[in-house]
Amino acid sequence: MKILVCISKAPDTTSKIAFTDNNTAFDKNGVQFIINPYDEWYALVRGLELKEANGGSVTILNVGGADNDPTIRKALAIGADDAVRINMEPTDALGVAKQIADYAKENAFDMVLCGKETIDYNGSQVGGMVAAFLDQPFVSNASKLDMVGNTATIERDIQGGKEIIEVDTPFVLSAAKGMAEARIPNMRGIMAARTKPLQVVEPSAFENTSEVASYELPPAKGACKMVSADNPAELLELLRNEAKII
Amino acid sequence: MSILVYANTAINKVHKSAFEAVSYGAQIAEKSGDKVTAVVVGNADNLDSLGKYGADNVVHVTSDKLDDFQPNLIAEAMQKAAADNNSSIIIFSHDLSGKSIAPILAAKMNAGIVTGAVDLPQTDGDFIVKKAVFSGKAYAHVKINTATKIISLTPNALEKKEFNKSASIESKSYELADSRLKVKEQKIQSTDLPLTEAELVVSAGRGLKGPENWGMIEELAKALGAATACSRPVSDMDWRPHHEHVGQTGVAIRPNLYIAIGISGAIQHLAGVNQSKVIVAINTDPEAPFFKAADYGIVGDAFEVVPKLVEAAKAMNHD
């Protein structure tokens, strides 16, 4: 079973969000980067579990610059076999998806796994786009994935509930909570990751279909109005008559 | 030219988020003069209401291939409807169905897309859409460069406007590919509004001590007509179902009112709820970080405060 796991680099969840260059660029100063949690905790770990049970390989794919290599090495430390970095600063999801799909087309994978969204751009876009470029079924927001032969049984989140679906390989899946439990890399994994293959591929040509023109921080919150614990009814009064929301 | 809107249905009804998406399209059309076409897949007995929120016509796609949720096929149908209607702007709701379909369509049409819009696009000069990024800690203004533009709208982000048009309804059966994806079983949890679309949300955290204490949370939610949510440790410990987990690694919501009870207000929790219009924190600890993010606060024990709130809410309902 050949599995491709797409990972993105994201700022640590406790990062202070600030912008530079006249609010056109994210301020990376002092920011720690992690593997996007949905990609790591769910897509990657489930991919590894399937490989461990059925044999095969897990390849990591990242679209980004050389500064992403430590993040990619972390995914290798968790247990992936090899990695590919497409050497391009990502600007929009469609460009990223195009690169992933071009690589996947040449290297026939049984499945492409990615996280349901990144915690920086919050796009929920790449998986569906890759599926469309590969002309493969897209299963989004999957919370369980089991394989018997070439057939996957997948639980996915849908509006108002969940459903169980069946699909044969190849397919593209975006992973949500429930797929797997996060793994902490051990010393052996970290040592092994140093020598695992990380191939750098130059991007194919593409044109930006969208781009961030500027960023903005939300206005600062005003002071919190305190209500006495002895008279919670006053809270409802305020919500009705002052905030006018109930 | 036209604006095409995917109007999502559930349990034989056009969904609330679909009306928001149609109204969003109609508000763009007010400026551009375009026609607004709503596309509905599957059965719905309230198609008429689409006109109320601004649809000029409704394309009802009928195909037994679409009985199940098939994102690839719906994207194909949307592409055909876009060609039929000469659509330059295509709108989805940024809910679980829009998140599946819109990116497929963007790739098929090579169209620039912005997901999770929180405001109307700015259309003088460049076409720029505002969306929340960094899990609600900031906004980005994203410029779309292509002639065809796709936008998905965050549920409950904008007040829906009424247009009171009467929309004509036309059935279409598009020729669609065969799907390789088979639905085996559906587990619809409830017919209630999904958390992402709820206007009022009552949420509780580890401060509640155990799952047996959620009765008063559910009662408060019921008295207010609110949905329930929880913090991550609460769902991790299986005190509450996973779909109630809000935050950076759970569901992101922006209700009109978010009441946080016994939740400390960790940055990862706030990331999923800080777009709420009004936030209330109830916590025994006056130093709890949630009070910095809240509009209203009560320093007190949930086990004393919440039952009183339930009584007050019930009394208010009787007024």
Ligand SMILES: Cc1cc2nc3c(=O)[nH]c(=O)nc-3n(C[C@H](O)[C@H](O)[C@H](O)COP(=O)(O)OP(=O)(O)OC[C@H]3O[C@@H](n4cnc5c(N)ncnc54)[C@H](O)[C@@H]3O)c2cc1C
């Ligand atoms: C990468 C990452 C991602 C994460 N993602 C999320 C996420 O998506 N969502 C999320 O929620 N968390 C997330 N977390 C966890 C987060 O950091 C916090 O640990 C979590 O939100 C704490 O949950 P809590 O507030 O319910 O519990 P606690 O932090 O234990 O807080 C309990 C609160 O209850 C109060 N309390 C106690 N007793 C009472 C009482 N009787 N009445 C009233 N108040 C009382 C206490 O004062 C305290 O403030 C994430 C963490 C990491 C590292």
